[in-house]
Structure formats: C-alpha cells, structure tokens
Amino acid sequence: QWDELRSIVRWISPTKDHVHAVLVLLAIRSLGKSKTAIQQLPLEFQRPEPAVIYMMSQADNVVPSVRELSAEAFSLTEEALSIHEDFNLAQMLQGENAPGPRSDHAS
Numbered sequence: 678q679w680d681e682l683r684s685i686v687r688w689i690s691p692t693k694d695h696v697h698a699v700l701v702l703l704a705i706r707s708l709g710k711s712k713t714a715i716q717q718l719p720l721e722f723q724r725p726e727p728a729v730i731y732m733m734s735q736a737d738n739v740v741p742s743v744r745e746l747s748a749e750a751f752s753l754t755e756e757a758l759s760i761h762e763d764f765n766l767a768q769m770l771q772g773e774n775a776p777g778p779r780s781d782h783a784s
Contacts, residue, residue, distance in 0.1 A: 698750040702757055705729055705740045714739070726762035730755055 691699075708714050709725030714732075716723070722731040733743045733755060743751060 698753040
C-alpha cells in the first residue's frame with residue numbers, strides 16, 4: 678500500500694503549494710463541525726464547509742495557518758471545501774450518495 682501511495686504521489690507531482698493546501702485543509706476542516714464556532718457566524722455560513730470558507734477569508738485569526746498559504750494554495754483549499762460541500766467521496770463509497778454532474782465546479 679505504501680508503494681502504491683508513493684507511486685500515485687510521483688504520478689501527480691504535487692507542488693509545494695498543493696502539499697501546503699492539503700495540510701492546511703486537513704488541519705482546519707473539522708472546525709466546520711464545531712457548533713461553538715459556527716454558531717458565531719452569519720446564518721448562511723452555518724454549515725461545515727461554508728463555515729470554514731468564511732473563517733478562511735473573514736476570520737483568519739481563527740485559522741491562522743491560512744495566512745501562510747499562497748494565493749494558489751488558498752484557492753485550492755477553498756475549492757476543495759466547495760466541492761466537498763456538494764460531494765462527499767466517503768459517503769459515495771459507503772453508498773450514502775451518488776456522484777452527480779460536476780458542471781457546477783468546472784473551471
């Protein structure tokens with residue numbers, strides 16, 4: 678399994694920005710599930726992914742690691758959260774949701 682993972686990483690050739698974006702995403706993603714945190718946000722941002730996106734841009738003191746992201750890494754992190762709001766891969770693998778068109782996320 679480790680060799681497979683290393684092979685995939687070599688194949689995608691992530692940049693430092695990609696790796697940084699993933700690490701920050703993993704560090705801050707769970708804040709969107711904190712009821713204490715999201716209750717302090719405007720109503721329209723009181724769902725997990727929108728809450729984290731809001732905190733990234735409007736309350737970076739709550740997620741200071743985003744301050745160190747490049748513009749590209751910030752955008753990648755934000756996009757990953759937006760996609761995850763509409764489509765959760767883990768839920769699909771468990772049969773909880775089905776993949777749909779990604780036209781909303783096309784660049």
